[in-house]
Amino acid sequence: MSAVPWKELTADRAGESSANVRARVEAARDTQRARFAGRTFAFNAAMTTREVKRHCHPQPDAMVLLERALERLGLSARAYIRILKVARTIADLEGSKGIRTPHVAEAIQYRSLDRAIP
Numbered sequence: 001m002s003a004v005p006w007k008e009l010t011a012d013r014a015g016e017s018s019a020n021v022r023a024r025v026e027a028a029r030d031t032q033r034a035r036f037a038g039r040t041f042a043f044n045a046a047m048t049t050r051e052v053k054r055h056c057h058p059q060p061d062a063m064v065l066l067e068r069a070l071e072r073l074g075l076s077a078r079a080y081i082r083i084l085k086v087a088r089t090i091a092d093l094e095g096s097k098g099i100r101t102p103h104v105a106e107a108i109q110y111r112s113l114d115r116a117i118p
Contacts, residue, residue: 028092044089049081056084058099065101069108083107 033042035055041047047055058066070080084099086107091099 024093024095027095028089031092032089044085044092047085047088052081052084052088056088056099058084058087058104059101062087062099062101062104066104066108073108073112075111079111083111086110 029043032044036042036051039051044055066080066083069075069083075083083104084107087099087103090103090106091097094103096103
């Protein structure tokens with residue numbers, strides 16, 4: 001990713017309203033409840049590896065990014081599963097049925113941040 005220009009960082013722009021964020025979160029939660037109807041859990045975070053394999057199918061270019069990240073960052077199979085769960089959630093928040101490259105990239109960034117904190 002490229003650096004964010006200083007003017008963009010310091011611009012006086014309003015972000016997404018709390019009401020819009022709340023609506024997106026509620027919609028994502030509804031999507032997940034429907035996805036896991038009849039199961040003992042309702043949200044992506046509780047998916048088993050089997051459920052991840054069933055519900056988390058990144059597009060081919062997203063899989064290439066994930067493979068490269070796993071190799072370069074030395075991430076484990078467990079980290080791979082966690083990244084897929086987070087990417088699925090990011091896609092749900094966007095209202096996307098598929099997991100695309102930006103979803104995987106964002107999930108990898110969160111994982112990288114998590115590892116950087118002592």
